Amino acid sequence: MNTLDLIVLFGTLLSIVAYGVYKTRGQNNIEGYLLGNNSLGWGTIGLSVMATQASAITFISTPGQGYESGMGFVQNYFGLPIALIIVSAVFIPIFYKLKVYTAYEFLESRFDLKTRMLGALLFLIQRGLAAGITIYAPAIILSSILDWDLTMTIFITGGLVIVYTVSGGTKAVSITQKQQMAVIMAGMFITFGVIVAYITDYVSFSSALDVAGKLDKLNTVDFDFNVEKRYTIWSGLTGGLFLALSYFGTDQSQVQRYLGGKNITESRMGLMFNAILKIPMQFFILLTGVMVYVFFIFYTPPVHFKDVSVQKLNGTPYEQQYQELSAKYENQLSERKNQVLQYVQEPNELNEAKMLAADEASKTVRQEVKDLLVKADPTIETKDSDYVFLTFILTYLPHGLIGLLIAVIFSAAMSSSSSEINSLSSTTTVDIYRRLISKGESKHDMLISKGLTLLWGILAISFAILAKNSENLIEAVNIVGSIFYGTILGIFLVAFFLKKVQGNAIFWAAMIAQITVIVFHFLTVYDVITLGYLWYNAIGCLLTILLSGLIQLVLPRKA
Incomplete structure (x- = not known):
């Protein structure tokens, strides 16, 4: 800049x-x-x-x-x-x-x-x-x-x-x-x-x-x-x-x-x-x-977009390996560019296959660099997609x-x-x-x-x-929201549509549903189960609605 x-x-x-300050001056209620x-x-x-x-x-x-x-x-x-x-x-x-x-x-x-x-x-x-x-x-x-x-x-x-x-x-x-x-x-x-x-x-x-x-x-x-x-x-x-x-x-x-x-x-x-x-x-x-x-494809990108991570290789035994991978990456990019141009000129199955193979080869080298970064520092964050647009x-x-x-x-x-x-x-x-x-x-x-x-x-x-170690940021926000949003929505839907459900039933149903979603999230984080985080919203909401109805059947109903 x-x-x-x-x-x-x-x-x-x-x-x-x-x-914003000027347009709201004098606001006093x-x-x-x-x-x-x-x-x-x-x-x-x-x-x-x-x-x-x-x-x-x-x-x-x-x-x-x-x-x-x-x-x-x-x-x-x-x-x-x-x-x-x-x-x-x-x-x-x-x-x-x-x-x-x-x-x-x-x-x-x-x-x-x-x-x-x-x-x-x-x-x-x-x-x-x-x-x-x-x-x-x-x-x-x-x-x-x-x-x-x-x-x-x-x-x-x-x-x-x-x-x-x-x-x-x-x-x-x-x-x-x-x-x-x-x-x-x-x-x-x-x-x-x-x-x-x-x-x-x-x-x-x-x-x-x-x-x-x-x-x-x-x-x-x-x-x-x-x-x-x-x-x-x-x-x-x-x-x-x-x-x-x-x-x-x-x-x-x-x-x-x-x-x-x-x-x-x-x-x-x-x-x-x-x-x-x-x-x-x-x-x-x-x-x-x-x-x-x-x-x-036509203009050379860095092999890894997060320069701060790459700099950690300087002065380590892995620096030379990184230089070799960078040179290999440039060769792969040149090959990919040529294959793409060839496909554009003659779009047939053979040229398409060569283009896809060249693209896959460049991705392989990028992954090798990420693996090298982890070898140099196991705590390093290798996900660099947040830096692509900025670069x-x-x-x-x-x-x-x-x-x-x-x-x-x-x-x-x-x-x-x-x-x-x-x-x-x-x-x-x-x-x-x-x-x-x-x-x-x-x-x-x-x-x-x-x-x-x-x-x-x-x-x-x-x-x-505290957010310094998040992965892709757009996903981090959606994950945080998905953990809690389903339960909150369930409470409101019960309030609007299930008139017989009362306070104690919905409160304990929401507590159980929220704890369940949090447990599912940690099981997913530690690879015990595999579940897309968008499903947390449906699980939390439906559990809250279902449990509130069941608990209300057991609890005495207030006048």
């Missing part, structure tokens, strides 16, 4: 922060701070909901996911439009009717205090951890670009978010997200155009798509019924449905976005905006990663545009982190402080809410420091 990049980067970020005075239109809600979900992780990890594994990850979102229709039809009218600040207030009126506390606590745990990961994601970029200490960078990144979130609350979060989404989408479209321009120096765009398809990068839908696979159409339509339903219907970071709407219609339209555009957006970002893979940005984009793309990633981090911290503060203020400590409204509510926003910002920074 040069001076121009730094001006573009910090100019963009500081203007967004200043805009708790309703405005937590709900934005119910003044938000559907466009602001729609962009705010999308920006909350589209974190920096989306723009770091998702292209890397496309580069490494192709388009299959998009199946994760196939259940989302159905979930948003259900939320619009069922959840939103109830929340508006009860005039709640948080989703968990409803649980006490339907069940009892301990169920409300359980729902709020599950949210605070999983969203607090996720907030840390969303701050950590852009911090690794800045630390690697400017050679800053990672921990210090995490503090700086989190501090930017805290400034306007503490200052302006929900309204500051929502109105700044419109600017952030404009920066994000402009940057991504420009980058895609640059990638295609580079590729078309060698082959046409249609030929590039053909090559990507032959290399198994464009397989978007997998109809396999194998539950061990992480991404299939079935896991997307079932586990993905439960995940999206819980996220948009019970996660306060999303609920708070549409509770600030002018009315039910504006909130519903904001969610339908996402139902229509979310899958195409994820498809486009994954396709960008696939195009980066094709790009690196392209920093190496091949022109100056100025580099600053814009880094601003894209930081804008995404700020938008999602601010929503999370804001919702964590709201839940703690309304469901913990107001309910258990002040026992109702207090003249100190505004001050307490701002103090809790600051506290959750500090805690998110602390969680970010």
Whole structure:
């Protein structure tokens, strides 16, 4: 990065922060701070909901996911439009009717205090951890670009978010997200155009798509019924449905976005905006990663994208081996490039087979390098897909545009982190402080809410420091959410549809279901069983519903 990049980067970020603080100056009531005075239109809600979900992780990890594994990850979102229709039809009218600040207030009126506390606590745990990961994601970029200490960078990144979130609350979060989404989408479209321009120096765009398809990068839908696979159409339509339903219907970071709407219609339209555009957006970002893979067929990539890991080989007995593997890799890349060009000129089965063999050979050398890194240091993280898109940005984009793309990633981090911290503060203020400590409204509510926003910002920074050893970041966030979302969703579905189930039954059912999901996760981590994490959502939800009904049959029913 040069001076121009730094001006573009910090100019963009500081203007967004200043805009959020300026537009929410003079805000002095708790309703405005937590709900934005119910003044938000559907466009602001729609962009705010999308920006909350589209974190920096989306723009770091998702292209890397496309580069490494192709388009299959998009199946994760196939259940989302159905979930948003259900939320619009069922959840939103109830929340508006009860005039709640948080989703968990409803649980006490339907069940009892301990169920409300359980729902709020599950949210605070999983969203607090996720907030840390969303701050950590852009911090690794800045630390690697400017050679800053990672921990210090995490503090700086989190501090930017805290400034306007503490200052302006929900309204500051929502109105700044419109600017952030404009920066994000402009940057991504420009980058895609640059990638295609580079590729078309060698082959046409249609030929590039053909090559990507032959290399198994464009397989978007997998109809396999194998539950061990992480991404299939079935896991997307079932586990993905439960995940999206819980996220948009019970996660306060999303609920708070549409509770600030002018009315039910504006909130519903904001969610339908996402139902229509979310899958195409994820498809486009994954396709960008696939195009980066094709790009690196014609332009030499590093044998390992995480330079920090490679540097650990310097001065070790493995350094010479690494040099030999690097030379071998360059030869394999040259052969792959020639075979791809040959296939494009004469697309027949023989040339296709040679192209696939050359591509597989290059992957084999990359794996040999990863194995070498593990030999040198068994604790080293060899997964480098999160660094693929960053490597392209920093190496091949022109100056100025580099600053814009880094601003894209930081804008995404700020938008999602601010929503999370804001919702964590709201839940703690309304469901913990107001309910258990002040026992109702207090003249100190505004001050307490701002103090809790600051506290959750500090805690998110602390969680970010603990996230250093995560694998692919987009998966890390989904795994954390999937562990807890199913149980929370089960509680709400019972509240809406099973009128005979009461507080004690749902509380103990949810506790058992949550413990079961956590056990399944650890059994999967330690390879005792193999289960795609999206299924955690369905298991947690269905167990909660089933057990609550069974337990209610045993327990005496209150009048």
